[in-house]
Amino acid sequence: MIDVLATVITVVASVSASTASLGYWLGKKFSYIDTKFSEINKRFELIDKRFELIDKRFEEIDKRFQEIDKRFQEIDRRFELMEKRFDELSQRIGRLENAFTQFSETLIMLLESKEIFTSGEALSLRKLVRAILPYSSSKYYTKEVYERLKQLLDKDAYEYTLDDIEQMYEIADLIEKEGIESKRKDLIEYSHKLRFFALVAKVIFVYPKILGRTPAQPKQQQQAQEKKKERSC
Template sequence: MVNVDTIISSLVAQAPLVVIAIILLYYKLDRKIDRLDRKIDDIRIELGNQINELKHEIKSLTSGFYNYQNTLIDFLAAKGFVTPPEAVLLRGALRASLPYAMSKYYTEEVRKRLQTLLDKELDQYTWEDVAELENIAKLMYKEYIATGREDLLDYYPKLMMYAAIIRGLLRRREMEKRQGQGVA
C-alpha cells in the first residue's frame, strides 16, 4: 500500500528544486520575450521609416505631376491652344460643383472668396487673382488631408487647372500688348 505521508514528504523535499526550476524557466522565457519585443519594435521602426519614405516619395511624385500639368496648361494657354471659351466652360463647371465649407482650412469665408473669383470675367483677372485661386486650391487640399473629404480632392486639380489657364491667358494678353506696342 502507498503511504501518503511519504509522497507528501517527497514533494515537500523537492519543492525548493521545483521553485528554482520555475524561476530559471521564467528568467529564460522573460529574456526571450524581451528580445522578441525588441525585434518587433525594430521591425515597427524600420517599417515606419519605410512607410514615411514611401509617403515622401508619393508626395514628391504628386507634386511633380501637378507642377508639370499646370506648367503645360499655362504654356498651352499662353500659346493660344487653350482658348477663353474653354476657360469659361471650366469656370462654369467649377461654379456648379463648388464644395461646401466646414473646417479650419476651407472656411465659408474662403468659399465665398472663391465664388467671387469664379464670377469674374476672364479679362478682369489679375496675377493676384491667380495666386489667390492657387492658394484656395491648396487650402482645399489641406482640408482633404485633415478630413478625407474626397469632393475636395476631386475639385483641387480642376481649380489648379483653371488657375493655370488664367495664368496662361494673362501671359498671352501681356505678350499681345507688347507686340501691339512694337516690343518683341
C-alpha cells in the same frame, strides 16, 4: 553516628534516584526535542526545495520574457523598416505628384503660347468649377472658407494674383481634408478640379502679366479686336 550515616546514605540514595529519574526524563525530553528539530529541518529542506523549484520557474519565466522582449525588438525593427519604406514611398509619391504638376503646367504654357489653350477655355473651366461649388462643412471646409472661395471664383480672372492662386491651392487642401474625414467623395473630387483650375489660372492669367504680355484670347475675340482696330484706322 551510625544513625547520621544512615540518614546521609538514605538522602544520597534518594537524590541519586531522583537524579537518575530526572536524567531519564530529560533524556526523553531532549530526544523529543531532537525529533521535533529533525522534523523542522526536514520541513525546511522541503521548503528549500520548493523555493529552488520556484527559482527555477522564475528563471524559466525570465527566459521566456527575454525571448518575448527579443521578439518585440524584432517587431519594432520591422515597424521601423516599414516606416522608412512608407516615408520613402511618400517622398516618391510627392516627387511624382510634383513632376506631374510641373509637366501639366509646362504643357498648358506650351498650349497657351500656341494659342491653343486660351483665356476662353480657362474661363469656361472656371464657370464649371463655380457651378459645382459644393456646400460647406464644419471642420476644415467652413462657411468662411466657402465664402472666400466663392469670392475668388467670382473675381475678374484677369486680375488674379499669385496670392489668389496660392489661396485656391490652400482651400483645395482643406476641402480634400474635409472630404477624407467626412467620407464625402464629392469634396475629394472637387478639390482635384479646383487645383487644376488654379494651375490653369496661374498659367493663363498670372504668368502673362509677370512676363509683360496679355493672356492668349480666343480666336473670335482676337478677330473682333482686329476688326475694331481696322475700323478705327
